[in-house]
Amino acid sequence: MKPELKPGLRYTHTFTVPSSKTVPALYPEAPEFVAMPEVFATGFLVGFLEWACIKALHPYLDWPNEMTLGTHIDVSHEAATPVGRVVTADVELIEAEGKRLLFKVEAHDGVAVISRGTHQRHIINRDKFVARL
Numbered sequence: 001m002k003p004e005l006k007p008g009l010r011y012t013h014t015f016t017v018p019s020s021k022t023v024p025a026l027y028p029e030a031p032e033f034v035a036m037p038e039v040f041a042t043g044f045l046v047g048f049l050e051w052a053c054i055k056a057l058h059p060y061l062d063w064p065n066e067m068t069l070g071t072h073i074d075v076s077h078e079a080a081t082p083v084g085r086v087v088t089a090d091v092e093l094i095e096a097e098g099k100r101l102l103f104k105v106e107a108h109d110g111v112a113v114i115s116r117g118t119h120q121r122h123i124i125n126r127d128k129f130v131a132r133l
Helices: 042-060 126-132
Strands: 010-016 066-075 086-097 100-108 113-125
Touching (some): 042 113, 066 126, 086 113
């Protein structure tokens, strides 16, 4: 971890929602999911927010020896986003205590805020982590 990794770090990440990231695609083996409308799935939204945090941290870590794993997420999903719309995540590192990192996260789709909350990640040494598995 580089010493420049401090609270205040901000990052913006965008993504165009494809049909492969909608509710029916989340668990295609579940007829309950397949019957639902084709909108950005909450499960994929969570992954998108994690992705934005990972991208924000990448320049500050000794990649690929160091990386981060999500350990807690507390976010809303406030609006439905159809296929083809661009979603934008704005993330800000608000706490850095040792290897624990806490982000404020928010996402919008150009029409409405679709998510807001916090996401916690921990810095790991990849080889040591995999050896413990």
